Amino acid sequence: MSTFPSDIEIAQRATLQHIRNIAEKINIPEDDLEYYGKYKAKLPLSLQSESPKGKLILVSAMSPTKYGEGKTTMSIGLTDGLNCIGKKAIGVLREPSLGPVFGLKGGAAGGGYAQVVPMEDINLHFTGDFSAIEKANNLLSAVIDNNLQNPKYSLNLDPKSIAWKRVMDMNDRSLRQIIIGVGTKANGTMREDGFNITPASEVMAILCLSKDIEDLKVRLGTIYVGKTLEGKAIFARDLNVVGAMAVLLKDALKPNLVQTLEGNPAILHGGPFASIAQGTNTVIATKMGLSLGDYVVTEAGFGADLGAEKFFHIKCGQSGLKPDAVVLVATVRAIKHHAGLSAEEFKTENTNAIEKGFCNLEKHIENIQKFGINPVVCINAFPDDTQAEYEVLKALCLKKGVTAIVSTAFVEGGKGSAALAEKVIEEINKGQANYQPLYQKEDALEHKITTIAKEIYGARSVAFSPKSKSQLKMINDLGFNEFSVCMAKTPASFSDNEKLIGRPTDFDITVREFEIASGAGFIVPLLGDVMRMPGLPAIPNAERMDIDTNGKISGLS
Structure with a gap:
């Protein structure tokens, strides 16, 4: 019996199109492309419209399990599915962080035959955006500590009040709380500090919410640093470092164009986690996608209680964006997990467990409906699923007033999500989405x-x-x-x-x-005990990775 190829094997076997051909599909002139090799390009901010005409589709999910529910895979699959049925659709997604790549979760370029490529580049450094964000964040940290040791230029900052942390794009729990030396060897002091992971950096959040370079600089200047010994609030602008931070971010502010395995355009930009940050890609990339295509498929990290809620209240609240449809990704095995079954029990048909574990997906459906949108449920198919389990799950969804569609995009690409794409278009054409936030900014x-x-x-x-x-x-x-x-x-x-x-x-x-x-x-x-700097698992993914003398990477997922 043949073994299904790994994600990286599928990606390495693919024949990629030159990125200028992908750009041509969405009418981007070649002169607007800033090439990063043959298969990646930066896009100018001028390609975004303040009032784009495209339709926005948000992909979220039920509460995730350690086995992975494939939300990014389904987002890419839906993008390919929409193009498969003749729609001009663009996937607009987040960039992966090296923390999960080398930790437990793995990369974030999709899976199977629903991937964005070049997969290795996207998961490893990509175009350097994360590095720029990290450097801008840590430049501010360096300037803060430099100010503390220079009496002539000092703002008289109270070291105990400093709220700004350093960042690194790697899971390293030992850096959560550290003691650093400030001042000269002869006349120095110590203070407490710590690291967050780069996706949780406020600089990442600012990049993802800014509309242009001027907005970026205003937001950078508004970063709260701490207080003086007299109690006056100090912001990044008071340290005269905003211009330098913006210089480091000048290229990172530009979205990145890549392609799906089926040669459809995808824009990747920004990468905040949803558990400890706002969990969605940049406003610039989303508006650019809506300006260049008729439909944009975007995702919000983790379950809808995190990513989707933040998408609605933070991203939509600050940008004026409103989704025209929401897709909730679910899996039979995740339903069984929330019914209390073990991984070994997932392999056995159990419709009773579907009925018991549906309560988790049910709550997510109700939550999306509270925002004024009726979601479509996407069932990401796995080999151990049975038709009987699908039918029970579909019937339970119908009782909540929503339709569930099985997607086989992982093994069939866009064709496997064509039915899902048709249903999403049907929901959009109803014109019934009426997004409303659950709180107002003036609320306490x-x-x-x-x-x-x-x-x-x-x-x-x-x-x-x-x-x-x-x-x-x-x-x-x-x-x-x-x-x-x-x-x-x-x-x-x-x-x-x-x-x-x-x-x-x-x-x-x-x-x-x-x-x-x-x-x-x-x-x-x-x-609870959530940390903004994750730790590595006992056996991290990094132990399985290698590269041969021909430059071929293995073990990346």
Whole structure:
């Protein structure tokens, strides 16, 4: 029996088109392309319209499991499926982070025959955007500490108040809390610091929400650094470093054009995680896609309780974008997981487990409907699934007023998502999507947090630790009370406890502390024990990777 090829084997066997041919399909002049080799190109910001005419399709998912539900694969498959039925569609997605690539989750270029390519380049460094974001973030860190040791130019910063952290695009739990030396060897001091992973950097968030270079600079300048010993708030603009940070980001601000395995255009730009950041690609790339194509397929990270909620409240709230359709990705094995079954039990047909575990998907469906949109459910097919399980799942979805379509894009590419594409177009043509946020910017931060916790998570109440209460008072005193909320919590559960699978009830969530992202326009409540610098698993993916003398990479997924 033949073995299905790995993702990297499929990608390496593919014959790629020159990127100028991909650009031609969406009417981009060759002179507008900034080549990064034959298969990647940067695009100028002038290609985006402030009022684009395309239709926006958001792909989200049920609560994920460690086995992976294939949301990116289904997003790429839907893009190919739309093109397969004659629509001019562009996939607009996030860039992968090296943390998951070398950690547990792997890359983020799709899978099977629904991938964006060149897969190796996309997953490894790509066009250097993450590096630029990391360097801009850490330049500010260096300037902050430099200011502390130069009395002549000092802003009199209180070292204990400094809220800005360094970043690195790698999972390294040892850097979460560090002690650094400040000053000369003869007259130095020590202070506490720490690292976040690059996708959680506020610079990443700012890049993803900026509309142009001027907006980028304003937002960079608004980054909150800390307070003086006299209690005055200090921002990045006070350190005269905004121009230099913008210089480092000048190319990273431009979206990246690549292609799917079927030669359809895909724009990749930005890469914040959804569990600890806002989880969606850049506003610039999304508007550019909507300006160049008739349909844009974009995704929001992890489950809809994280990525989709942040897409609606943060990205849509700040950009004016509104989705015309939402697709929720589900798998039979994830449904079984939320019914309490083990991985070994996934292989056996169990319609009772589908009925029991549906509660998780059901809550996500209800949440999307609360925003004024009726989603389409995409069932990502796996070999152990049975038709009987599909029929039960479809019937349960119909009872919630939504249609579920099976996609075989992983093994069949665009053809495998053609039926899904038809259904999504049908929903868009109904014109019934009426996006509405669940909170308003003038609402108190406590109200915004409680609204998300109760309406989206299903929590009974929200508790605030003594530290978070003190920080919340400071946030309000700084005038940041109209900011959006970017919850940081486990993606494995609606609650802040990853062990509470399915659809938990009668639970409380606890806000441990806050991080401020004033340049991005949101506040980050940290729930439970979630960390903004992940750690590596016992056996990381890095141990399986290699490259031969011909430059061929293996072990990348």
